[in-house]
Amino acid sequence: MSTVKLESLSRRAFLALSAAGALAGSMVGAAAKEAMKGDKNAPWYRFKIGDFEATVVSDGAINIGKYADLYSKTPKEQVEAFVKGEFLSPDAILLQENCLVLNTGDKLVLFDTGTGRAKAFGDGAGRLGASLAAAGIKAEDIDIVLLTHGHIDHLSGLMAADKRLFPNAQIAISKTDFDFWTDQGKLSAPGLKVLIDAARANLLPNQDRLLFVENGKEPIKGVTAISTPGHTPGHVSYAIASGSVTFLFAGDFATHSAISFKHPDWDFGFDSDPATASATRVKMLDMAAAERMTLITYHFAFPGVGYVAKDGGAYRYVPASMEF
Numbered sequence: 001m002s003t004v005k006l007e008s009l010s011r012r013a014f015l016a017l018s019a020a021g022a023l024a025g026s027m028v029g030a031a032a033k034e035a036m037k038g039d040k041n042a043p044w045y046r047f048k049i050g051d052f053e054a055t056v057v058s059d060g061a062i063n064i065g066k067y068a069d070l071y072s073k074t075p076k077e078q079v080e081a082f083v084k085g086e087f088l089s090p091d092a093i094l095l096q097e098n099c100l101v102l103n104t105g106d107k108l109v110l111f112d113t114g115t116g117r118a119k120a121f122g123d124g125a126g127r128l129g130a131s132l133a134a135a136g137i138k139a140e141d142i143d144i145v146l147l148t149h150g151h152i153d154h155l156s157g158l159m160a161a162d163k164r165l166f167p168n169a170q171i172a173i174s175k176t177d178f179d180f181w182t183d184q185g186k187l188s189a190p191g192l193k194v195l196i197d198a199a200r201a202n203l204l205p206n207q208d209r210l211l212f213v214e215n216g217k218e219p220i221k222g223v224t225a226i227s228t229p230g231h232t233p234g235h236v237s238y239a240i241a242s243g244s245v246t247f248l249f250a251g252d253f254a255t256h257s258a259i260s261f262k263h264p265d266w267d268f269g270f271d272s273d274p275a276t277a278s279a280t281r282v283k284m285l286d287m288a289a290a291e292r293m294t295l296i297t298y299h300f301a302f303p304g305v306g307y308v309a310k311d312g313g314a315y316r317y318v319p320a321s322m323e324f
Contacts, residue, residue, distance in 0.1 A: 042131075042134040042135070043057065043058035043060075043127065043131045043134065043302065044056065044057045044058065044131055044132075044134055044135035045302070045303040045305075045322065046135070047305070047322075047323045048323075049102070049240055049242050049245055049247050050241070050242025050243035050244070050245040051105065051242045051243060052102055052103060052104050052105070052222065052240065052242045053102075053103040054100060054101070054102050054103075054240075054247070054296075055100070055101045055102075055103075055135050055137065056098050056099070056100055056296065056302070056303040056304060056305070057098075057099050057100070057101055057128060057131040057132055057135055057137070058096065058097065058098060058099070058127060058128075058131050058302055058303075059097035059098075059099055059113075059114025059115060059125050059126065059127050059128040059131065059157065060096075060097055060114070060115070060124045060125035060126060060127040061094055061095060061096050061097065061124040061125060062094070062095050062097065062115060062121035062122060062124060062125050062153055063092050063093065063094055063095075063121055063122045063124065064093045064095060064121055064270070065092070065093060065269075066090060066091055066092065066093070067079050067080065067083050067088075067090045067091075067093055068080060068090060069269065070093060070268060070269040070270070071259070071266050071267065071268060071269070072267075072269065073266070073267040073274075074263075074266050074267070082258075082259070082262075082263070083258070083259075086258045088258075093256070095255065095256075095299040096298075096299055096300060096301060096302050096304060097112075097114050097115065097125050097128075097153060097298065097299065098296070098297065098298050098299070098300070098302055098303060098304040099111060099112050099113060099114055099128055099131075099157075099298075100112070100249055100296055101132070101135070101137055101142075102223070102240060104220065104221065104222055104223075104242075106221070107143045107144060107220050107221075108137075108141050108142050108143050109142070109143065109144050109145075109146060109220060109223065110142045110144070110145045110146070110166065110169070111145075111146050111147075111148070111238065111249050111296075112145075112146075112147060112148055112154045112155070112157075112251070112298060113128060113145060113147070113154065113155055113156065113157030113158050113165075113166075114126065114127070114128040114153065114154070114156065114157040115152065115153045115156050115157065116128075116156035116157040116158070116159070116160065116165075116202075117156070117160060118152050118153075118156040118198055120152055120153075120194055120198075121153065125153070126157075128157045129157075129165065139165055139166050139167070140166070140167055140168055141168075142166045142168065142169045143168070143169055143170070143220075144169050144170045144171075144172060144211070144219065144220060145158065145166055145169050145170070145171050145172065146172045146213070146219060146223065146238055146249075147171065147172060147173040147177075147236075148235060148236055148237060148238070148249070148251025148252065148298070149173075149174075149177050149231060149232040149234065149235040149236065149251060149252065150173060150177040150178065150180065150181030150182075150195075150199045150203070150232060150234075151181075151195060151232065151252070151270070152194065152195050152198035152199070154251070154252075154298070155173075155198065155199060155202045155203065156198050156201075156202055158171065158202040158203070158206060159201060159202045159205060159206075162205065164205070164206065169209070170209050170210075170211050171203070171206045171209055171210050171211065172210075172211040172212070172213050172219050173203070173210070173212065173213065173234075173236075174212065174213055174214075174225075174227075174234035174235075174236050175212040175234065176229075176233050176234025177232050177233060177234030177235065177236075178203060178210070178212065178234070179234075180232065180233050180234065181195065181196060181199035181200075181203070181232070182196070182199050182200050182203055182204060183196065184196070184200070213225040213236055215227035215236075222240065222241055222242055223238050223239070223240055223241075224238065224239045224241070225237075225238060226238065226239055226248075226284075228251065228253040228280050228284060229273070229276055229277075229280060230253070230271055230272070230273050230274070230275075230276035230277025230278070230279065230280040230281070231251075231252045231253060231255070231268075231270070231271050231272065231277050231280075232252075232272050233272055233273070235251060235252065235253065235280075236251065237249060237250050237251050237253055237284070238251075240296075245294075246291070246293055246294075247293065247294045247295070247296055248284075248288060248293050248294070248295050248296065249296045249298075250284070250295050250296065250297050250298065251298055252270075252298060252299065253277070253280050253281055253284050254281060254284070254285065254295075254297060255268060255270075255298075255299050256268075256299070256300075257297070257300045257301065257306075257317045258317070260281060260285075261285065261308070261311075261314060261315040261316055261317045262311070262314045262315070262316070263314070264278055264281040264282050264285065264314065264315065265278050265282075266278075285308050285315045288307075288308040289308040289309060289310050289315065292307065293307075293308075294306070294307060294320060295307065295308065300317070300319075301319070303322065305319070305320045305322075306318050306319040306320045307320060
């Protein structure tokens with residue numbers, strides 16, 4: 001009997017084989033009685049940073065609006081064509097919320113706290129407590145919360161009504177951001193009320209345990225604050241160093257894994273000072289690429305760990321392989 005070579009199959013024969021395969025698959029499916037489980041992976045990821053142990057814990061995801069609205073200084077057609085090319089819908093900017101717990105061996109540190117009970121960006125976030133529990137981390141064991149800035153989706157997990165969710169932790173933020181986002185006089189400013197309300201509700205009850213971080217200083221050993229203004233006036237990122245390894249918890253100097261890298265000059269609607277934000281973005285991405293630093297990003301696809309590569313006159317985000 002002669003052997004039929006794959007390349008000799010006609011289109012009709014190929015379709016017939018495909019149909020037969022589909023029919024067999026449907027017969028197997030019809031006989032199966034196993035119920036779909038519907039559950040998902042525990043939203044935490046643990047890895048090493050030198051001698052430190054790091055755990056990314058998810059607060060969920062938020063929908064902050066349409067791309068054309070948030071990048072309104074760029075022509076709508078250009079924005080939408082770009083995001084479609086990245087396999088994204090122009091109708092919704094969906095951002096992850098990747099908080100970080102760092103165990104230095106001496107301190108247990110939480111970086112940012114998510115959206116808490118705030119619903120400004122939908123119901124997809126506010127899951128930090130459940131994620132911490134799934135990762136075996138107790139809220140009462142957190143020694144210090146390091147905030148990158150005073151936006152609603154980074155600090156609203158500090159409080160539940162009048163209850164402190166991290167009862168034994170110091171709360172660290174830049175004084176510039178504290179003063180700006182708790183300023184009652186800004187409540188009447190267009191678009192700021194919901195942000196000011198959230199900051200006041202979460203920061204003011206914690207004034208007795210506030211720590212103001214400063215550029216170049218270590219709020220705890222092994223973690224250095226880096227001033228990265230623009231997204232907010234006092235935005236701070238944090239370099240985490242152990243042994244010969246340095247990671248960078250970026251916060252929101254880069255908010256989008258495609259646009260922030262390929263178009264760092266595009267004005268973003270949530271940046272307080274777009275020109276300064278763009279300059280900061282370029283400076284930090286240049287540094288990360290030159291020093292081959294690993295980024296831990298707050299709003300990128302979970303777990304948000306990756307690298308920066310130069311790509312012509314712009315940059316490219318390279319996700320790191322997960323450790324198992």
